[in-house]
Amino acid sequence: MPQDDVFPVPPGFAAHAHVDGAEYDRLYGQSLDDNDGFWREQAAFLDWTRPFTQVSDTNFAADDLRISWFADGTLNASVNCIDRHLPAKADQLAILWQGDAPGERRTVTWGELADKVNRLANVLKGLGVAKGDVVTIYLPVIPEAIVAMMACVRLGAVHSVVFSGFSAEALANRIEDAGAKVLITADEGHRGGRVVPLKRNADVALAGQPSVAHVVVVRRSGAQVPFTAERDLWYDEAVATAEAYCPPVEVGAEDPLFILYTSGSTGKPKGLVHSTGGYLVHAGTSWRVIFDWHEGDVFWCTADVGWVTAHTYKIYGPLLNGATSVMFEGVPTWPDSSRWWSIIEDYRVNIFYTAPTALRSLMREGEGPVAKHDLSSLRVLGSVGEPINPEAWRWYHSVIGGGRCPIVDTYWQTETGAVLLVPIPGAVANKPGMAAKPYFGIRPEVVDAEGNTLEGEASGNMCFRGSWPGQARTILHDHARFVQTYFAPYPGRFFTGDGVMRDADGYYRITGRVDDVINVSGHRLGTVELESAISSHPAVAESAVVGYPHDLKGQGVFAYVTLKDGIAESEELRKEVVDWVRARIGPIASPDVIQWAPALPKNRAGKILRRILTKVAANDFQNFGDTSTVADPAVVDDIVSRRQDTLAKEQA
Numbered sequence: 210m211p212q213d214d215v216f217p218v219p220p221g222f223a224a225h226a227h228v229d230g231a232e233y234d235r236l237y238g239q240s241l242d243d244n245d246g247f248w249r250e251q252a253a254f255l256d257w258t259r260p261f262t263q264v265s266d267t268n269f270a271a272d273d274l275r276i277s278w279f280a281d282g283t284l285n286a287s288v289n290c291i292d293r294h295l296p297a298k299a300d301q302l303a304i305l306w307q308g309d310a311p312g313e314r315r316t317v318t319w320g321e322l323a324d325k326v327n328r329l330a331n332v333l334k335g336l337g338v339a340k341g342d343v344v345t346i347y348l349p350v351i352p353e354a355i356v357a358m359m360a361c362v363r364l365g366a367v368h369s370v371v372f373s374g375f376s377a378e379a380l381a382n383r384i385e386d387a388g389a390k391v392l393i394t395a396d397e398g399h400r401g402g403r404v405v406p407l408k409r410n411a412d413v414a415l416a417g418q419p420s421v422a423h424v425v426v427v428r429r430s431g432a433q434v435p436f437t438a439e440r441d442l443w444y445d446e447a448v449a450t451a452e453a454y455c456p457p458v459e460v461g462a463e464d465p466l467f468i469l470y471t472s473g474s475t476g477k478p479k480g481l482v483h484s485t486g487g488y489l490v491h492a493g494t495s496w497r498v499i500f501d502w503h504e505g506d507v508f509w510c511t512a513d514v515g516w517v518t519a520h521t522y523k524i525y526g527p528l529l530n531g532a533t534s535v536m537f538e539g540v541p542t543w544p545d546s547s548r549w550w551s552i553i554e555d556y557r558v559n560i561f562y563t564a565p566t567a568l569r570s571l572m573r574e575g576e577g578p579v580a581k582h583d584l585s586s587l588r589v590l591g592s593v594g595e596p597i598n599p600e601a602w603r604w605y606h607s608v609i610g611g612g613r614c615p616i617v618d619t620y621w622q623t624e625t626g627a628v629l630l631v632p633i634p635g636a637v638a639n640k641p642g643m644a645a646k647p648y649f650g651i652r653p654e655v656v657d658a659e660g661n662t663l664e665g666e667a668s669g670n671m672c673f674r675g676s677w678p679g680q681a682r683t684i685l686h687d688h689a690r691f692v693q694t695y696f697a698p699y700p701g702r703f704f705t706g707d708g709v710m711r712d713a714d715g716y717y718r719i720t721g722r723v724d725d726v727i728n729v730s731g732h733r734l735g736t737v738e739l740e741s742a743i744s745s746h747p748a749v750a751e752s753a754v755v756g757y758p759h760d761l762k763g764q765g766v767f768a769y770v771t772l773k774d775g776i777a778e779s780e781e782l783r784k785e786v787v788d789w790v791r792a793r794i795g796p797i798a799s800p801d802v803i804q805w806a807p808a809l810p811k812n813r814a815g816k817i818l819r820r821i822l823t824k825v826a827a828n829d830f831q832n833f834g835d836t837s838t839v840a841d842p843a844v845v846d847d848i849v850s851r852r853q854d855t856l857a858k859e860q861a
């Protein structure tokens with residue numbers, strides 16, 4: 210790679226950073242030589258009720274997988290996130306919130322946050338929520354989402370946050386799998402000037418769900434919504450009469466903190482289970498270092514509360530460190546595409562963390578919307594969720610960061626809990642599009658298809674050896690799937706499902722998923738999950754979904770759909786299928802392209818040949834490889850000619 214593709218740590222940055230280059234080398238080496246010793250020191254960052262004596266206890270044999278950190282320690286997450294900042298920070302701001310509509314603003318001090326959390330915890334306790342119970346949270350990006358999460362963990366209960374853009378059916382599946390006892394939602398959410406009917410969705414989702422005894426409803430819009438007496442209660446009324454203090458419940462380090470669902474390569478979303486002690490250690494200590502946060506900085510992570518990015522680096526990371534953060538309910542392009550930049554100017558944001566897909570769409574609007582605002586407060590920029598293409602990286606660096614801010618391209622997953630690869634900003638020079646170097650204690654390996662670990666410059670499968678405290682412990686109700694998915698493919702190592710390239714300088718570039726998962730706008734969607742949704746439409750006989758390169762979304766959803774005998778192809782039906790998927794999963798899963806396919810290419814055993822479908826979706830009509838296995842070659846010709854016809858029409 211030519212030298213001009215390296216962006217050194219900006220002059221002067223390292224001197225004030227938590228970690229500089231020499232410190233990174235020293236500490237990284239030490240963290241591998243004495244992994245337990247390193248994490249033992251890191252764990253001192255938390256306030257433990259009973260200190261742990263044992264650090265890690267791990268075993269990676271597939272028949273006896275064990276991941277355990279700080280196991281005999283006890284603590285409470287809300288005490289670490291809130292109580293310990295009091296009374297010192299009682300009057301300082303914890304949350305700076307802006308609603309979807311520009312004029313709508315709220316602030317929450319640490320003292321107010323503590324009060325809200327204690328009261329809601331008492332409400333939940335009154336509803337029978339106790340240690341180990343699951344509470345599902347289906348809320349917009351409003352301060353009450355944080356309050357709800359903290360109220361759960363104060364009781365030792367386990368939160369399961371479901372993205373408010375998910376449909377009633379997706380919510381129902383997640384409530385049912387978790388056996389949630391209480392649901393916390395809002396009357397309505399607001400996004401980009403549109404209303405999201407959360408309570409109505411919740412009511413649909415709850416029909417036939419025996420586990421949920423109560424629904425706590427936050428009054429967000431004030432709209433009239435259906436209300437079921439006995440079962441439902443208004444949040445504001447309940448907290449007003451609740452006791453102001455709720456004693457925190459002591460839990461073990463290995464007790465679950467939260468469940469978060471993500472898509473995998475089967476139709477059923479996986480509920481990843483995270484531990485309390487290990488997760489908080491990894492989240493809190495890494496957040497401070499990778500964003501180089503200092504007391505007084507204003508931090509803003511744009512992720513929705515429904516994703517792991519928000520769990521770790523919008524909520525737990527800042528709260529554990531007592532940091533002030535911005536929370537924004539809306540979208541970057543409404544009412545116009547300068548919205549984010551106006552928020553950065555308003556709150557003098559110092560550290561800004563977002564996803565490449567949003568940057569790509571804002572980049573399209575040119576520099577005009579950016580130039581209207583003073584972004585000089587920015588010091589560190591972050592990226593997450595998908596590979597950032599070098600063009601978007603350069604725009605982010607020069608136009609948003611004014612050429613002076615390092616970009617922390619953080620690579621991690623719902624499963625990993627917190628960061629694994631990242632250019633720590635005072636320590637590691639940037640290369641556009643590269644998540645660069647391992648975080649402390651993390652051992653990346655590039656592995657070939659046979660499971661050999663490759664050295665030096667190499668491309669292969671992204672694996673990690675050993676464990677780290679933030680790692681998920683299991684999939685709820687399906688430990689066998691956990692072992693099978695992550696630890697069986699390459700024994701002794703955790704397999705991420707991603708491809709990776711390592712360059713001569715030991716920098717890592719994630720090249721995207723290598724399994725049946727596609728990454729659409731930074732959101733993970735399982736192709737099988739999409740296919741089950743499409744194939745459940747009464748007119749559909751069969752479908753196959755693949756990802757294809759999409760300028761804005763990174764990957765788009767391309768669906769090949771075979772209709773039942775006698776059903777005619779039509780534009781109306783195409784739209785109906787799209788709406789059907791939106792209703793089953795949510796708008797993020799909308800197919801971008803539906804191509805009717807009278808038949809799908811299969812081998813003689815009936816297996817769909819996805820390799821060919823992926824190539825056609827990417828407009829690559831050659832090099833299908835060995836097609837001798839295709840049972841009926843005419844099917845491939847038909848698929849190709851239909852795609853070419855569509856392209857010809859689009860160009861005409």
Ligand code: PRX
Pocket residue numbers: 471516517518592593594595596597618619620621622623624644705706707719721722728731732733
């Ligand atoms: O494919 C990788 C991509 O997002 C996947 C994880 O998705 P999720 O569990 O939803 O968590 C997203 C936020 C942590 C990964 O398997 N991914 C995440 N971060 C990056 C990335 N790909 C490239 N570069 C990144 N920085």
